[in-house]
């Protein structure tokens with residue numbers, strides 16, 4: 001006997017669980033299926049983000065930042081700690097507890113919103129009269145029929161060819177978030193978001209970290225001024241980043257790894273480390289889903305093909321989040337999930353890709369929204385830009401963290417804000433003002449004239465907006 005729903009959502013990561021809740025709020029009967037289980041076999045909804053992504057990485061960034069502050073910054077406040085030590089087991093336990101609270105929070109929200117949750121692996125069986133049959137394989141096998149289906153099956157870490165993750169020596173994000181003692185030496189391939197965030201965690205905890213990056217440019221997606229400032233800060237911290245590295249053979253042993261690579265000058269190099277994190281991007285995940293059973297089309301990289309509104313090639317089946325085109329970010333997945341639920345009931349769900357914020361939670365944090373100076377130049381757009389350093393901000397001085405700057409870029413003719421780029425303390429929070437401003441099509445003049453509380457870091461954004469017209473007040 002099948003169980004029938006208006007909507008079946010496959011995947012309970014940020015794309016899927018948010019879509020399920022929004023659809024239930026809109027009056028649909030909703031099932032959400034997710035395969036993730038804890039090590040002891042309990043359902044663990046929340047996807048990559050909750051289990052092995054956003055949440056645990058931020059928990060470890062927080063713990064390691066406390067350790068770094070205690071070791072290097074407390075003394076200037078007159079605080080002495082004696083000999084400092086860290087219990088990494090306890091740090092991991094705390095991280096796991098934070099994850100568990102989030103898993104349980106989602107189960108609570110499903111109950112509250114009357115979303116029926118199934119823990120198991122979903123696969124398409126066939127199209128049936130008025131919908132699609134989906135099989136759930138798990139402790140309790142089920143057959144569900146959804147009038148509509150949302151695929152939100154996320155992504156997996158990409159491995160190097162011939163170097164599978166063993167999660168002991170060669171680590172994906174899963175293993176990198178569960179190292180039980182700081183390795184003496186840690187190699188990382190890829191200086192993208194994961195490489196920088198997790199590289200920072202283990203450097204702060206005492207590992208000698210070397211990141212090998214294939215591209216000759218550091219963080220090419222970020223504004224050049226921001227990338228340059230961030231690189232300077234990472235160099236100073238001792239996070240070694242080698243650009244233009246061509247990785248060749250990688251040999252693994254029980255407790256070490258040897259990486260042969262050619263550096264930017266074309267010289268053959270060897271790097272030996274206790275562990276290796278491979279963070280070279282992620283690939284869309286449709287493992288076990290059998291999209292071909294209902295004719296859902298995938299592209300050459302395995303992502304589900306969708307139009308601008310997240311419709312797949314099969315009417316009635318939608319796809320959101322990491323499994324489709326666009327940035328692999330939790331908040332992008334959530335926005336798509338809400339928009340699709342609203343479209344299903346005939347509303348006009350909307351996602352503005354031009355105002356999706358990007359954040360890297362290192363120290364200094366890096367955040368931006370909109371276009372960079374190099375993109376505007378390439379597009380032939382005439383713009384004006386203003387920057388302001390945290391060094392000239394009273395709150396940053398009081399915090400003891402004056403690294404970085406805010407840069408505001410506005411259209412030369414209309415003054416509409418085209419991009420805001422931040423490297424510095426709490427950039428992840430500061431960027432929200434810029435997102436709101438851009439959503440409302442604000443000008444730099446608007447931000448410059450808005451009263452910002454003193455003393456706050458947000459005054460740096462105001463001053464950068466003033467600097468667009470060369471009238472910063474405190475610099």
Ligand code: FAD
Nearest residue numbers: 011013015035047048049053054122154321322328329330
């Ligand atoms: P996922 O979160 O991957 O969820 C997909 C779910 O579907 C999973 O639970 C999976 O088990 C389930 N599933 C898959 N196939 C099936 C099936 N056939 N049947 C049943 N269930 C299935 N993004 C940010 O915005 N901010 C961050 O700070 C951030 N930090 C990150 C840190 C790391 C280390 C990593 C790896 C990623 C990070 N991300 C971050 C990216 C973010 O995790 C993803 O963009 C986000 O999780 C995508 O959401 P999703 O719902 O599309 O997929």
Ligand code: NAI
Nearest residue numbers: 190191192193194195213214215279280281282328359360
């Ligand atoms: P990434 O795309 O951010 O970075 C991958 C890096 O690896 C790039 O710089 C690329 O040039 C490099 N690279 C690729 N192949 C290589 C090779 N063979 N040798 C050397 N370098 C190579 O991918 P990452 O860090 O794996 O993260 C995956 C995704 O997860 C990100 O794109 C992001 O969307 C998401 N994420 C988001 C976070 C956030 O929002 N704060 C945090 C962590 C992950």
